[in-house]
Amino acid sequence: MKSNLLSTASVASMLKVNESTVKRWTEKGSLRCIKTPGGHRKYKMKDVVAFMDQFAYDxxxxxxxxxxxxxxxxxxxxxxxxxxxxxxxxxxxxxxxxxxxxxxxxxxxxxxxxxxxxxxxxxxxxxxxxxxxxxxxxxxxxxxxxxxxxxxxxxxxxxxxxxDHITKKPSHGKIAVCGCLEEEYHEIGITCVNNILESNGWTTYYLGTNLPTESFIDAIEQYVPALVCVSSTVPKTKRYLTEACAAIHETTQIIGAKLVVGGLAAGDDMRKKLRADHIPHSIGELMSFVSALG
Ligand code: B12
The missing domain is CATH 1.10.1240 (Methyltransferase, Methionine Synthase (B12-binding Domains); Chain A, domain 1)
Incomplete structure (x- = not known):
């Protein structure tokens, strides 16, 4: 019977790379292979296709x-x-x-x-x-x-x-609302937060920058999220940030949502003054917090 398994050399030629690159991808676990009793690597076409799919080949x-x-x-x-x-x-x-x-x-x-x-x-x-x-x-x-x-x-x-190129987990049905408070124009951090939640199965509503506190609260009441993420880098004033977080937190508590505040302004000196369920130092920490929520 003719084997339909591919050798390292054929996979390398299909993917237009060196054999050593194919071996490297295999060792890293990006590309699945099977080992013959003689210790040779062989590849199933479906695994090569899955690899190409996953990494939006070429x-x-x-x-x-x-x-x-x-x-x-x-x-x-x-x-x-x-x-x-x-x-x-x-x-x-x-x-x-x-x-x-x-x-x-x-x-x-x-x-x-x-x-x-x-x-x-x-x-x-x-x-x-x-x-x-x-x-x-x-x-x-x-x-x-x-x-x-x-x-x-x-x-x-x-x-x-x-x-658009990230492999997304299937939706788990939970909603997150992400945005920045009034006069906050630093948008990159909250965009990253919104994206990673979306990749992890959240349905996200992205409110962008410069949102008055009342409008933020209106959005929370409208979308009834399980998670609210606020990013603050240069707040209008520290007092405004404290009051806005307190008001938003009051609303999230009523609907049983969690409020997470991040960004440079939520650093160590403000940490104790801000009302929130979590103030992570990084997006990695946010993801540990949300996965612990279940
Ligand atoms: C780009 C930039 C801008 C751009 C933003 C453009 C845009 N589309 O976003 C513009 C030109 C608008 C801008 C304006 C200003 N900026 Co500016 N800006 C920056 C800069 C260089 C990068 C910010 C950034 O996007 N970083 C990349 C992202 C990925 O990082 P990040 O936002 O911090 O997010 C990370 C974490 O903090 C976290 N995170 C962020 N948000 C959240 C939220 C949650 C829920 C969680 C879990 C995590 C999380 O996750 C991200 C990934 O790790 C910073 C320098 C710096 N050190 O940050 C200065 C900086 C923040 N800006 C500064 C200043 C002074 C200003 C202005 C006052 C300047 C002026 N005189 O006009 C204005 C204020 C505007 C305002 N009121 O918002 C100062 C702030 C100093 C301070 N601490 O007070 C900085 C630190 C520059 C400096 N070294 O002096 N800025």
């Missing part, structure tokens, strides 16, 4: 522009990916966002995701430190406001586009 198409674009940077992207060298990956993202090429920036994020960097890691360990660096360089006068704006818009576009 991965080679994905790798080439990312590499070309990053030639100027003295870091091996492959090596940084393999070793999960987050400071190096974040620096690469910093450069890419500042260059302002939306497609390249998306492709870079997609490359990370295709290489098993999780969505939480992309946000907390790549995007967040890159923008902290942009903020520092802007404060030090090394970057202009226009460069900061270009980088933010480029990153927003890439983050939104990446969301």
């Amino acid at each position: 991965v080679t198409d994905l790798l080439v522009p990312a590499k070309d674009q990053l030639k100027s940077v003295n870091v091996s992207t492959d090596y940084a990916l393999l070793t999960k060298d987050f400071p190096a990956l974040s620096d690469l993202f910093f450069n890419t966002a500042l260059e302002g090429n939306r497609e390249h920036t998306f492709q870079f994020l997609h490359l990370l995701y295709a290489n098993r960097i999780t969505q939480a890691e992309i946000y907390d360990r790549v995007v967040f430190p890159a923008f902290a660096k942009i903020g520092m360089q802007w404060s030090a006068g090394n970057l202009g406001i226009e460069q900061e704006h270009l980088a933010s818009n480029t990153a927003m576009h890439a983050i939104i586009k990446l969301q």
Whole structure:
């Protein structure tokens, strides 16, 4: 009987990569294989197709522009990916966002995701430190406001586009409402929060930036969520933030929802003053909190 199992060489030729790359993907668990009694790797066509599906193949198409674009940077992207060298990956993202090429920036994020960097890691360990660096360089006068704006818009576009390529868990029917309070214009963090909840089966209502407290409360009453996420970076005043969280918390308690507040303004000095069910330091921590909710 003719075997319908594929060898490493045939898979490599199908995917237009080297055999060593196929082996690497297999060892990382991205591509399933079976081992013959003689110890050879063999692949089922359905597993190769599932791999291509999962990573929105063509991965080679994905790798080439990312590499070309990053030639100027003295870091091996492959090596940084393999070793999960987050400071190096974040620096690469910093450069890419500042260059302002939306497609390249998306492709870079997609490359990370295709290489098993999780969505939480992309946000907390790549995007967040890159923008902290942009903020520092802007404060030090090394970057202009226009460069900061270009980088933010480029990153927003890439983050939104990446969301279309993320494998989503099936809906569990629970609702989350995400947004920023009045006069808050930092949108990237809450977009990331909204996206990751959506990927994890939540139905999300994304309210965006600059929402008066009463309107936030109206939205909660309308959508009756199980989770409300507020992001605050530069609040109107600290007092406003405290009062807004207290008012929102009162409403979430009535409907049995959880209020989670995050962002730079919810840092250690404000932590004790804010009324909320949880104030995580990161998106990773948010996801641990929501999974513990069951
Ligand atoms: C981009 C940016 C802007 C852009 C935002 C564009 C946009 N579309 O979002 C614009 C130009 C609008 C802007 C404006 C201003 N900015 Co600004 N900005 C930044 C910058 C460089 C990056 C912010 C960012 O998006 N980071 C990336 C995201 C992913 O990080 P993040 O929002 O913190 O979110 C992460 C976590 O905090 C967490 N998280 C966030 N929200 C939530 C919510 C929940 C529920 C959870 C669980 C987690 C979570 O998850 C994310 C992933 O890890 C920061 C620098 C910095 N250190 O952050 C300065 C920074 C925040 N800005 C600053 C300032 C001063 C301003 C302005 C006052 C400037 C001015 N004079 O006009 C205005 C204020 C506008 C306002 N009222 O909102 C200061 C704030 C200093 C301070 N602490 O008071 C900073 C720190 C720059 C600096 N070093 O001085 N800014």
